Amino acid sequence: MTAIIPTILASDFDGVICDGMVEYFEVAWRTYCQIWTPKKQIPSDALASKFYSLRPVIETGWEMPVLIKAVVEEIPEEKIFKDWLNITQKILADYNLKSSDIAFTLDKIRDEWIATDLEDWMSLHRFYPGVVDRIRNIITSGTQLYIVTTKEGRFAQKLLQKEGIELPREVIFGKEAKRPKYEILRELKQKAGGSQVSMWFIEDRLNTLQLVKQQSDLEDVQLFLADWGYNTPSERLIAHNEPRISLLSLGQYVQDFSKWG
Secondary structure (H helix, E strand, C coil), X not given: CCCCXXXXXXXXXXXXXXXXXXXXXXXXXXXXXXXXXXXXXXXXXXXXXHHHHHXXXXXXXXXXXXXXXXXXXXXXXXXXXXXXXXXXXXXXXXXXXXXXXXHHHHXXXXXXXXXXCHHHHHHCCXXXXXXXHHHHHHHHCCCEEEEECCCCHHHHHHHHHHXXXXXXXXXXXXXXXXXXXXXXXXXXXXXXXXXXXXEEEEECCHHHHHHHHCCHHHXXXXXXXXXXXXXXXXXXXXXXXXXXXXXXXXXXXXXXXXXXC
């Protein structure tokens, strides 16, 4: 049975707390232009719209400019959803590219953007309605909040600070942690007292939750899929039918923990 109030709430950032979709597309487009040098340097609204709808297929950042390439090549959306892994590998092979090189280029473009105009970069992120106030409530409650994200922790911290939320750097685990989220959850749980701890984890990626579910020592962690994040109707249906995973709406999230069941 789900505890009414968690001792620890571990939360993803992008797709749960903050929507960085516009920034994703902008940095992906800049990276795409550097790699493929298209004649047209200004993206269409239609291209952006398709990118937004297909965003749930992305697991790691380097795939974003590859997704733009897939859309430009007019690969059907249905095929992208069903066969994304093979599509990425084919595009890499066709253009003699390495995922690590794309990742380096994208990170370099993003870092230069942040270094030259941090305010502009931050302006392309928005917090989901009601989330900022809910986080403030959680911080002042007896629940310990941790951010576990694939975004660089320092950027998540800066975005939170912009909203007046001050979280210690040590409670934010970003991509610099360089280990799976379930390993971070395991560490947090052990440090807090192991089996005596009530831990909840909220994430918008079903695959991430399923990986946590596979860890026998994390079987008592309550798992929540944020239905307002970067996931698909089919993934939400799977979560709805999965006993270990609770499908959570934004309307529930902004209320007390007792409404999360």
